[in-house]
Amino acid sequence: MLIRVEIPIDAPGIDALLRHAFNGNGEADLVKDLREDGLLTLGLVATDDEGQVVGYVAFSPVAVEGEELQWVxxxxxxxxxxxxxxxxxxxxxxEGLDSLNEFGYAAVVALGQPEMYHRFGFVPAARFGLRSTWPDTEAAFQIYPLAEDALNGVSGLVEYHEHFNREF
Known part of the structure; x- marks a missing residue:
């Protein structure tokens, strides 16, 4: 098993994995659009011994109250x-968190299953007065500060790129 930064030849494998894992086109189309618009801060693949993509994670920029704070x-x-x-x-x-930390990013947010993200070290973003644009997501909206001062004086609405506002 190899985990590495995605390269262009991985795109079809990433696309197939996302379509299969999420039973539809939404996430695959999202990643394709983010990639095409240069909005993938980091994409990592896990490949098997034959080089097939068997895992994927993507990170893209977010803003807090309209301000870019080196968050993804x-x-x-x-x-x-x-x-x-x-x-x-x-x-x-x-691997993604380590790389983003090395690149100087301040924080990572995630919207997903709290139990899973808590295992990775994420904590509820609401503790810090942060919320996502989608209603009823307080319990699922999580944050992982990379920099010690990432949350100093920061609160409010965390906004993903408009590509995330599509119907999935």
Missing amino acids: GLAPLAVEEAYRGQGLAKKLVY
């Missing part, structure tokens, strides 16, 4: 069904 949003995260339960999602997320 984690989405989507997917692991091929045969590889689930082996810690691959955790490895992808941690």
